[in-house]
Amino acid sequence: MNEITTKINQANNILIVSHRRPDSDAIGSSLAMFFYLQSLGKNPKVFNIGPVPIYFDFLPGIEIVCSSENILNNQFDLVIALDLAGLDHAGIDDKFFKNNYVINIDHHISNTNFGNINFINSQASSTCEIIYTFLNQVEFNIDKNIANCLLCGILDDTGNFSNSATNIISIKAAAELISKGAKIYKIDDIINKNKSIGGLHLWGKVLSRMKSDASGEIVYAYIKEDEYREYNIAEEELDGLTNFLNVICDVKLVALFRIGPDYTRVSMRTNRDDVDLSLIAQRNGGGGHKKAAGFSIDNTLSETSDLLSFLKKDD
Ligand SMILES: [Mn+2]
CATH class of the missing domain: 3.10.310.30 (Diaminopimelate Epimerase; Chain A, domain 1)
Structure with missing residues (x-):
């Protein structure tokens, strides 16, 4: 955890990347990390090869998610991979990761530890739960936007707190995120009631x-x-x-x-x-x-x- 904060402190241009065909956890954790880095005065960007489902449009910050690979031509001091079990899931050339310093944060048991720093917790319900714990440890004050992004990933990856990934930390995190302004019923409407x-x-x-x-x-x-x-x-x-x-x-x-x-x-x-x-x-x-x-x-x-x-x- 200290290693991660040290690397973030040293970096300015930071790219956040998650898996193709992103789910709530990939998008929610990416946006929460984006808001956190922005609040530190960094210059973060979020890349996802997509397609990003339109129902995520309700999430704060969704408009900054970039699906164009052109963004990868920029110079980055640091790449943070979230909810990305293996490099091939990003949908881009592996070389991009090899050419950059990568912090890999994930909860997939199958994660291939491709990062320079690998922070993998397969006991966590979701990458959003890991980010929640991280933000608490660095004593960051979670605001409404971050709370909505994180709860979205936790709610979806736990199947509305019912599947085997559900644990006490995810439930406590949800309670606190709701107290910070996350709207659980709105998130449920969007991620579970979006069919035609x-x-x-x-x-x-x-x-x-x-x-x-x-x-x-x-x-x-x-x-x-x-x-x-x-x-x-x-x-x-x-x-x-x-x-x-x-x-x-x-x-x-x-x-x-x-x-x-x-x-x-x-x-x-x-x-x-x-x-x-x-x-x-x-x-x-x-x-x-x-x-x-x-x-x-x-x-x-x-x-x-x-x-x-x-x-x-x-x-
Ligand atoms: Mn996940």
Whole structure:
């Protein structure tokens, strides 16, 4: 922790970067760090390759998130990577990280420790929780903007304080963030109630495709990315669908395949304590947590492909 504050004190131009297809934790922690650095008189910038879901527009500071790689041509004294389990998740050339001094702050158990300083706490519910603890330790006075950003990440990564990542620190942090002005009901409206009719029609189609393996323990479904266009919806409308599949009881894991033109992305969830999805993800070149993880395949698949083979490698 001291090492981190020393490096921040020495730096002026600082780039904050998180993972592509950012979630509440990536964006919330990035913006909270941005406001903190700005209050220290630094010159911080936030980069995310995107796409940044439009429903994050309510977050204070969202307009400063830059998705153009041109920003990477600037000189930085320091790069702070947040919620970024591995360099390949940033969606940019690894060289950028190799050429800069990197502080890596994350809660993914699969984090590859790519930073010059690695502050990884896989017990933390979220990167936002880690940032909250950090700001308290440096006795920084959290304001309303930072409180909203941090609570957004904590609320989403804990599944509204209900999943296995939920811990006493996240709940205490939430209470304090609310006392600082965070609006929990507004955050919940934005991150959990952001679908359109067309989006739910597509959810229905994907749900109707659910299949299970012979044992009935693995349940999976797929979506083809051109269906977003067919239904005239943004990709982010499918956010939450993998969590929704995870309401099925007595299964080992659920998975959603997002089939693109030259890649396929797989997200997995489980409720079982004896299953470690981060291992399945890592075997396929991905990462994540024990109960929520994902990976990408470098080619497109068809609905008749052996989707199950990617999930069963750990057996
Ligand atoms: Mn996270």
